[in-house]
Amino acid sequence: MRLIVCSNSAPRWQDGVGLLPRSPGGLVPLLATLLGEHGGDWVCTMPADGPPGPEPVEVARLPGDVTLHRLRLPPATVEQHYETIGVRLLLWLFHYLLDTARQPDGRLAEAWSAYEAVNRAYADRVAALLTGSAEEFVLVNDHHLFLVPEMLGRRAERRGRVAFFQGLPWCEPDYFGVLPAYIRDRVLTSLLCADVIGFHCTRWARAFLGCCARFLPGCAVDDDGATFDGHRTRVTVAPFPLDVAMVERLRDEPATADWRARLDRDAGGRRLIVRADRIDLWKNLPRGFAAYRSVLEREPGLARDWWFCAVATPPGRPTERTRDLQRECEGLVADLNERFGAPGRPAVSLVYPDLATTRNCVVAALSGADLTLVNPTFDGMNLVAKEALYLGERGRLLLSVNAGAYERLAEHVTPVHPFDVEATASALRDAMTRGTDPAGRAAARRLLRDQDATDWLKRMMGVER
Known part of the structure; x- marks a missing residue:
């Protein structure tokens, strides 16, 4: 061939x-x-x-x-x-x-x-x-x-x-x-x-x-x-596979350890909610922040025990809409911190990693997450969902039912309806009180390891379904 x-x-x-x-x-x-x-x-x-x-x-x-x-x-x-x-x-x-x-x-x-x-x-x-x-x-x-x-x-x-x-x-x-x-x-x-x-x-x-x-x-x-x-x-x-070998390499790099130490310092002993997205319109960051605001409005004390870390990267070609979106997100985060944060302990942080270590920052955050939120309005697949399942040791993954990855991962995640802020808030609050399922996480990792580039190519060649 x-x-x-x-x-x-x-x-x-x-x-x-x-x-x-x-x-x-x-x-x-x-x-x-x-x-x-x-x-x-x-x-x-x-x-x-x-x-x-x-x-x-x-x-x-x-x-x-x-x-x-x-x-x-x-x-x-x-x-x-x-x-x-x-x-x-x-x-x-x-x-x-x-x-x-x-x-x-x-x-x-x-x-x-x-x-x-x-x-x-x-x-x-x-x-x-x-x-x-x-x-x-x-x-x-x-x-x-x-x-x-x-x-x-x-x-x-x-x-x-x-x-x-x-x-x-x-x-x-x-x-x-x-x-x-x-x-x-x-x-x-x-x-x-x-x-x-x-x-x-x-x-x-x-x-x-x-x-x-x-x-x-x-x-x-x-x-x-x-x-x-x-x-x-x-x-x-033919969903794109996760390159497990690359994930392992990134997890072991010194830059990832540096980011892990920095995030641990910023968390200050609190448990960690993570999201990692480009600032794209369909990634649905504002509703994610709004859902967390709804959680904290009911139980403000949770901000003492949890830190919402949102790793954000710019879109490849920004438009006026994505620039407005970034300003909106920064405004929502500022409001959340004014209402629920404390000096030196923000309730929510937008983390903008440098270009050279963006992937290290994402891997460090997902590895340490107690809970990961992936709530796009619509997404072709969403690689972060697969990374979160593979890397997370203790956290649950809340995944939009409108992400392409949901079809294969449904039995390993908590579904989120991305347009419903209150339903997302309820899912967040419920996940904050529950631990992960080690056997289920092991099964998810096996699923991700079993998918590779060769299988994907065979599907695209019509060799197998």
Whole structure:
């Protein structure tokens, strides 16, 4: 098998050598692992701060028979592709965050043309790499590249298989239908040019198939996939695995020990409630703080015994909405501390780790948690939930029923309904009075160890369900 992967994101690099992220999961680490095992080609977008050069494609040879192809695209095109379509339309759509009284508006045509141009550049590069072998496997990833399957499917030189993985949730047909028809139908028909489409959980897969049934006349949908225009597309559930080896390495690093000591000092002997999130709209931080406020309003004395530590990292591309969200969170934390904190002993802390040791801070916090709250409004999967189950020695995990990870982890977590602040408060208070189940935690760890990159790839190749 020859593996060719496409993703807007890619590892950082320096002097031609890839710098793989120190993360225990997610798209880029998973692709790096697979390419490290199989070799192949990785097509991605050159970041704005990438190395200068006149060539439209920067090619870097990496160890393990891996070639990185970085597409140099016009900055204005990249901006419209990523910001206007990728973030403000598709990212917000799939997380149910569009202001539907105003969005989508009538000014998408120019940005959609840029989106098409970027997808065409990817398809052209992949086509140049194809040899016509039936052993070639093209793996296209995420909403930035929805049109690549269609563009590849029309080329005679493609004999191998094409798979597409959607890392975000997929919204229900009524909400997906807010897209203009020329975007809505194009996305669906393109994806149905792929041989396999993968999602993090059954719920998102069924929502996608529901959209195909609703909006594509003549599309035949069943539990395993869809047939459209004479082509069969299999739909599979393939949640990203947790890289247990990376978790173990991070837990043993000196920087993690430093963070653990710092958090222990800040806790001052109190028990620890932890959350760890990017400051993204769907991570639902304000309702988490509001739920804890409700707990403390009923029992203010709990602030003497508990410390709520919220590890926060900035989004990759902040918008005015995420900046407002950060200010709102900081205001909520300040109010909680004014009402329930004491000098030198805040009731709640927003911890902003430095970039170099962010993962160490998260691992240290989750390792020491007596209780972890993961309450996104909607989330494709949510890696923190898996990290918390693996790392936590004594704490319970409260997990949103709208996180993709909930499907596989349900029997090991306490469910949270993320839009209901009072229900979340009740779940928090109940979990604060109960210990963990050692046998259940051991079973959760076994489940996480049993999932690896090879199994994920097999699912995406249609080898196993």
